[in-house]
Amino acid sequence: MFDDDCLMTSQVNTISKSAYFALFRISKIRNLLDRATTEKLIHAFVSSKLEYCNSLLVGIPQNQLSKLQSVQNAAAKLISRSRKYDEVSPILYDLHWLKVEFRINFKIMLFVFKILSGHAPHYLSSLIERYVPGNHSLRSGDLNIVTLVRTDKHKKTKENPRTTTKRYGWRAFFVVAPFLWNELPRSVRKSPNLVTFKSGLKTFYFKKQFNL
Template sequence: MRTLPVQGLQDFIHTFGLDSGPRVLLLVPHSPSSPLLQHSPIQGSVPGPCQRVKPPRTSSLAFQLPKYFTTDLLRLSSALESFLNVYMKSRDQAIDTQFHHLSISGLPTQPNTVVRNLGLLVDSDICFDAHIRSITRTAFYHLRNIAKLRKMLSLRDAEKLIHAFITTRLDYCNALLSGCPSGSLNKLQLVQNAAARVLTNTKKFDHITPVLSSLHWLPVKSRIDYKILLLTYKALNGLAPDYLNNLLTTYNPPRLLRSQGAGYLLVPRVERSTAGCRAFSYRAPQLWNVRVSGSLSIFKSRLKTHLFSLA
């Protein structure tokens, strides 16, 4: 999965009825009518409903995509000759077997369990367990090194090191972790707790909540909610990309109520309580209960104070 700065590539993808997003990242639904599984140039054992599909008049995306790069004197590298099959464990795991041993236009492909995109590890069931394991492993490695130097550093310098090597990793793409199980987020919370103990020389069995409050550090879950609400504020005030603003709908009651004009957002219905409730279109309206007016800096300050009162 890689960003491809090729002019006209998005228009080419849109001809197949697919959406490539703000970056050229292909999201193809795996169904018998999927443009990825249509046409004979995809070779290999594809059991199930895919064998009963009649070849369409136009070639599939899998066959035409390499030809597109050939016309621009480019070739799909080995890093692009793989894909991630996203499925729900409870329903679609059987479909996963349809994607093994495929050959797309002569390029061997193999479904991966985890792929990296912009430094984020994405797994098949979008639970981000691999990404969380990577963060905790790397963070504890750096934290052990900082602990060895802690006695030689001032509080201010040690805090700079922890923010540079630990906090930045906890905050990177953390909005995607919104709605994840508490067990997964607790692993990241243990990293933050250990960093606070190293910084303040707090003993292992001392209560950590007052230490985090004294450092003015929001817990991991509150930091995720902070990121979601900040993106929501920016989207509603024209400071975010349009594709985020299009996911939000203002709540307009059918009759005159006190909530009319209060700035509430409509919480959409979701089909799946596990995956659907983690979408930005659902989490943002659900968390949007802070009525703060003013500039962005005022909103950020008051929002942090509000989340501290809830932590």
């Protein structure tokens, strides 16, 4: 569901409602379940809803993001049998879960890695490209950083006076993806394969989330 203002309010509300209903049903049988089984049910019926097409939620307003984070917090507390007002950060740490915002960024970064590896559809690979410095002797050329592909429709003209960021904001994939990618450690950006990349990316966001 898309809103006229592209804030994804309807989508967030739908996800939250559906996920809370699933949590309610699982909570009714929680006393009959061990932790491992509860976690599997949470992943199948709650986390999957938060993950589905979550890259579309990048850059949504904080109040919308908080709704989804509240769902994840409730899910974590149900798994750990914690009370409603218990601090959630230690629980997320124990579960080794990334918060919703970082899960969204994680998905965006997977797309970028696949683009740079030549395994992404053209409609995505045409949006960003590797940065090639004008002076090829510069070390920045070996950093594996990316930049927005500038096309006629992205340029400022009389017919289209708005710049890319003013028109699409930080929610646009081709705007936010280079920003998120270029802040990753060089070791993560230079990962030799997807498995290594995902592991390094998870570690980077996990440490960032908990200020480690």
